[in-house]
Amino acid sequence: MTNLILFGPPGSGKGTQAEKIVNEFNLLHISTGDLFRYEMGNNTPLGQEAKSYIEKGELVPDEVTIGMLKNKVNANPDVNGYIFDGFPRNVNQAEALDEFLQGKRTEVSVLISLDVDEDEIVARILNRGKTSGRPDDNDESIIRNRFEVYLNETSPVFDYYDKKGKSVKVKGIGSIEEIFNRLCDEINKVC
Ligand code: UDP
Ligand code: MG
Numbered sequence: 001m002t003n004l005i006l007f008g009p010p011g012s013g014k015g016t017q018a019e020k021i022v023n024e025f026n027l028l029h030i031s032t033g034d035l036f037r038y039e040m041g042n043n044t045p046l047g048q049e050a051k052s053y054i055e056k057g058e059l060v061p062d063e064v065t066i067g068m069l070k071n072k073v074n075a076n077p078d079v080n081g082y083i084f085d086g087f088p089r090n091v092n093q094a095e096a097l098d099e100f101l102q103g104k105r106t107e108v109s110v111l112i113s114l115d116v117d118e119d120e121i122v123a124r125i126l127n128r129g130k131t132s133g134r135p136d137d138n139d140e141s142i143i144r145n146r147f148e149v150y151l152n153e154t155s156p157v158f159d160y161y162d163k164k165g166k167s168v169k170v171k172g173i174g175s176i177e178e179i180f181n182r183l184c185d186e187i188n189k190v191c
Pocket of ligand 1: 009010036053057
């Protein structure tokens with residue numbers, strides 16, 4: 001199995017690139033953010049709980065997110081591997097993911113981080129907000145808070161996998177095709 005963590009700040013292009021990687025490598029794309037939006041769209045109890053955090057740009061509590069992620073993986077066992085997009089969001093989630101995959105006799109192959117600076121992020125997300133219909137994309141203070149949460153809670157996940165020799169950085173500025181080619185070079189090393 002090839003299990004990728006596609007990593008990087010909000011708006012760094014994870015979702016866009018994950019779609020392209022899926023076509024090339026036949027992996028299952030799991031975006032916890034998309035799963036939450038699906039639940040919110042259906043107004044489920046999980047969606048209602050997630051909403052109160054997402055509208056502030058805070059992280060949804062770990063047990064909720066980890067439980068949802070495990071359900072999605074368990075429901076799709078017959079794949080070549082997974083692309084985790086937007087998860088793990090903190091070190092506790094990373095530890096839970098490792099333990100979960102170990103129980104399935106597999107592991108994270110590589111974490112690839114898309115490197116994009118904060119001003120570019122804010123500009124991209126505000127632009128995306130014109131069409132995404134996402135309230136958390138339309139308010140600069142919420143976007144800045146999401147970036148803060150990324151720096152404080154999520155970026156240590158890079159170091160966590162770096163210590164295991166599994167983290168790489170890829171320049172996240174350029175055309176979609178250029179960035180995709182950079183990602184493919186890294187994925188081919190672990191496939
Ligand atoms: N979120 C979360 N945990 C996750 C994924 C998403 O708490 O594992 C919440 C968080 O509030 C985040 C929002 O959902 O700001 C949107 O996440 P998503 O990954 O879709 O946004 P992106 O970072 O890709 O812009
Ligand atoms: Mg995303």
